[in-house]
Amino acid sequence: xxxxxxxxxxxxxxxxxxxxxxxxxxxxxxxxxxxxxxxxxxxxxxxxxxxxxxxxxxxxxxxxxxxxxxxxxxxxxxxxxxxxxxxxxxxxxxxxxxxxxxxxxxxxxxxxxxxxxxxxxxxxxxxxxxxxxxxxxxxxxxxxxxxxxxxxxxxxxxxxxxxxxxxxxxxxxxxxxxxxxxxxxxxxxxxxxxxxxxxxxxxxxxxxxxxxxxxxxxxxxxxxxxxxxxxxxx
Numbered sequence: 001x002x003x004x005x006x007x008x009x010x011x012x013x014x015x016x017x018x019x020x021x022x023x024x025x026x027x028x029x030x031x032x033x034x035x036x037x038x039x040x041x042x043x044x045x046x047x048x049x050x051x052x053x054x055x056x057x058x059x060x061x062x063x064x065x066x067x068x069x070x071x072x073x074x075x076x077x078x079x080x081x082x083x084x085x086x087x088x089x090x091x092x093x094x095x096x097x098x099x100x101x102x103x104x105x106x107x108x109x110x111x112x113x114x115x116x117x118x119x120x121x122x123x124x125x126x127x128x129x130x131x132x133x134x135x136x137x138x139x140x141x142x143x144x145x146x147x148x149x150x151x152x153x154x155x156x157x158x159x160x161x162x163x164x165x166x167x168x169x170x171x172x173x174x175x176x177x178x179x180x181x182x183x184x185x186x187x188x189x190x191x192x193x194x195x196x197x198x199x200x201x202x203x204x205x206x207x208x209x210x211x212x213x214x215x216x217x218x219x220x221x222x223x224x225x226x227x228x229x230x231x232x233x234x
Contacts, residue, residue: 018053022061025051027070030081037083041071087173094177096184107181114174115159116222119215121166130165131211137161138204155179158203200227 029050035041042050048058062079065071069084096104137157156179163175201209201224209221 018057019060019064022051022053022057023064026058026061026065035081037081039081040078041081043078087170087177091173091177094181096181099181104181104184107178111175111178111182112226114171114178115162116219116226118162118166118171119218119222121168121171122162122210122218123215125167126165126210130161131207134158134161134207134210135204138202138207141203154203155182201225 026047029047030041041047044055044058044062047062048055051058062071066073069082069088071079072082073079099107137154141154159179160172160175163172166172201221203225206218206221206225209218213221
């Protein structure tokens with residue numbers, strides 16, 4: 001590598017580091033001035049003066065914020081603060097086949113933690129109609145459930161209904177994102193440990209608890225429902 005190439009690479013690295021800093025400084029600037037969604041922010045030239053950097057750096061940092069859904073340009077108004085879609089970037093990158101094993105394992109564990117912890121929301125918002133729908137779903141479940149580790153169709157229907165019952169839209173979107181990773185981990189061989197004790201709470205058992213139990217008994221039951229997976233993790 002020539003000296004010129006090295007100098008160009010160093011300048012590019014310094015520029016990238018400066019843009020990283022200015023991106024963070026812009027957010028601090030907006031926060032300090034208590035900008036809210038819909039508020040118009042200063043023009044690039046004003047921001048450059050405020051932060052003591054060039055307009056080129058400001059422009060690059062602003063473009064990053066725009067890609068993150070934090071600002072947008074409105075006709076006849078200028079650049080305004082927007083309400084970012086917190087999960088949109090994650091949805092676009094949640095492709096199990098390109099994630100490394102450590103990340104996939106983390107995602108696998110995350111879904112189980114979420115569902116074990118949703119008991120209070122379920123008991124607060126569930127209706128008898130919801131319970132009847134859950135019983136209808138599990139009526140199609142095979143009799144030898146204790147011998148099954150994972151059935152993707154049943155997981156989608158049953159656990160998807162649980163997320164729906166919570167009434168939490170963010171949780172429901174998370175479920176749609178995490179389920180493919182959950183299935184991928186199961187099929188990929190990442191979890192290599194054998195299951196020695198195939199005794200766990202079935203989907204039907206979980207519905208019985210939703211009908212007659214408490215959030216605490218549901219959390220314990222959901223933990224046992226995932227027992228086969230925990231055995232392969234630890």
